[in-house]
Amino acid sequence: MSRESPSLWGTIKYIVREALVSDNPRYYAAGLGLLLVAIYGLYLWIFVQHAPIFLGSDKGGLILTAMNDSVAWGLYISFFIFWVGVAAAGIAFGLAAYVFGDEEFKKIAPLSEVQAVAALITVLMLIVVDLGRPIRALILMPQLPNLHSMLDWDFIVITGYLTINLIGVLASVHYYRQDKPLPKKFIVPFITIAAPFAIGIHTVTGFISQALTARPIWNSPLLAPEYVATAFASGPAILLVALYIAERYVDGFKIDVQVYRRTLYVIVGGLVVGLYFTLSDAQEIFWYTTEPLKKAQAATMFLGQHLPYVSVLAWLWISLGAAAVILSLLPRIHSTKRGILFIASLTIVAVVAEKTMRIVLPAFEPSTLGEVRPYYPTPIEIGITIGVHALGILVYLLLARPTLKAVMAHYFKTS
Template sequence: MTDNVDRMLRPLMHTSREFYPFVAILGLVFVVSVYAYQQQLVYGMGVTGLNDVTIWGVYIANFIFFIGISHAGIAVSAAVRLLNAHRYKPIARIAELLTIVSLIMAGMSIVIDLGRPDRAMLLILEYANRFMYSPLVWDITAVATYLVLSTTYLYLPMRRDIKVAMERSTGWRARLFKYMLPLYEEGEEATIDRLSFWLAVTILPVMVMVHTTVAWIFSLLSSRPLWFNAFAGPYYIVAAVASGIASVMVIAAVVRKIYHWEDIIKPDLFRGLSNFTAMTTLVYLYMMMAEQLAALFAGPSGEVFVSEEWLFGSFAALFWLMTTLGLVIPFLYMLVQAFRKDYVNIEWTAAMSLMLVIAFWFKRYMIIVPTLSIGVQQVGIYSPTWTEIAILLGSFALPLLLYTVLTKVVPLMELEVEHDA
């Protein structure tokens, strides 16, 4: 058991040579994005491809995307705690960290999209007056609640592992871990276990509420083609779960390879997640078909026009590439793998999961841009500028950087997993 605990703590105690170049590259991309954002602040939203009609673009696509993949952490961790799915315990904290960094980036995406970010203070000052009437305020409330609860849910069970790390380290690491354990008491684990159970019970409905309120931001705008519908909430939640679980599989495969945890993060774990992802992807494909069928054959003229642009017009190439390469092919691969008893190819499963994640980002883009740019007033296809692209790249570099740094600060697994073995 001691040897395995040392292996689990190795990312905190030792740093490979590859770590620093990787962090440097991510840091450089982020610095470039900060410069691009500074240009946007100085010269205004005119440096973007947005206009008075296409008011949202890649920034809001990013917001929906990161809110979506944040669902994975709590979904996996709550399944471990509430459903006794203990075989997924080795990746529970890996998924929880994904939730935290994704929610941080989702909140930052909203700020980036504001031409005057200082005016965000008005949402706080006028919160009571706007709460009953603004889906945006509902969403901010849900996201903030979700972030606080998720951070608490991550930290409380981690205290016992931080204590073990403190006892096995020296110098600045020991001091850092000591600062991370305020008011620690021997025997607090039983209380923390009870708190964590009820936090899991509380967070699950909050998780559903978060993406439902994101959907309402769009679906309550009755004048926007393809946005105004009753099943937007479930539609967005299914996409969130599929993209989130796929993201967890990608990260788990990378962590497993880097730290040689093949005997800890076992193949059957990927098989179970892959099967679940395949089913949620199938449900999402069905919802996409239902959406397009209703729009083409019985929708108002605006919905017919936007749907035709999706399927046969200016967005057709992106739509069909996203659907076939990004959704159908990964689904078919995972489906075939599910019927092969006791077989899972982790590398290919991770690759297919990455394709799903990329496809779901472009699906968020497709939700926003066609409806705004051609759905009401045909102002032409929105095209992001170098400023938006630089900020977009930075918005992916920053969560990767945060996640990488966190692997050097917090244990990636619950150390007591070895007691259960």
């Protein structure tokens, strides 16, 4: 048990110290590696993409990406959609832990809040790099909140949910490091506020796309529910991978296999609903839709008419998602942690395929004017995206260590 002051300021100092000080060289190696990759991504974005400002060059800015007048959203927004879903799914563990009082899930709920924080920081950074010159976004600030704008609602729910999860991490560490349970006076308002925000961040993201009537492939009332359904597959899957890594490298930290099994139910449920929505969309598009542009965009999504790799992503989602569901029915697979982790890994790849460019690009190919300007991400876009992801994983790593140590102090009675 920690002997430090129980004040919130003392908890903040505890988090900073435990995040930065370790006697494990592998922790420093991992952190340094992620930091270097993040710095390189930042270098690409600031000094290369902003070359007209920093280097006095005529070549720079978003023109160095493959985005254009027809394809306004590319790799950045594609992964933005994925990580919003990962953040949203964290509330499932909070509900299991605090509403249903499951002691095993209480051990991992703080880590799900850490995951939500890391995912939302990744989300916000992807928005920043997609803006090109984010300083111009300040022009919009005096107009906030504009409740007629879905973008404003997205900003409100994302920043609000980030704040909620930061409070959740701080509170969990604050009480657990003193070997105290979270008080009900905190849990009740926390869950009451967090649950609608969790559903809202991905619902509003779907509403943004649904509202763009010039992109008929998105004009489906199933888009937002599909976003939420597949989020409840990918988010828990990533958390299971994080838990397994923690069990291997944090001495004494062990989670019962039943937690993995019950989390698998959530993952499979999300996959089944998501695949059903995909089937429903395909039936509507290919069975009775008469809108030519929607059919042409669907041909890009499922048949690879203009972008072959988009159809590869679509069928990867369908095949791997179905494979994960089938494998979950096999006792030899779903009865072991490694088997469940294999299903979780398939799920992550499947939902990345489903939520990224498979969703985004068909709406732009062909364009509303019937033009085709194929989009293939440039090395700069890929490098910047990898750098942003490295930053998000670094935040996950730095916050996970003090959080797990506090959990250990309360549930495993270690100092």
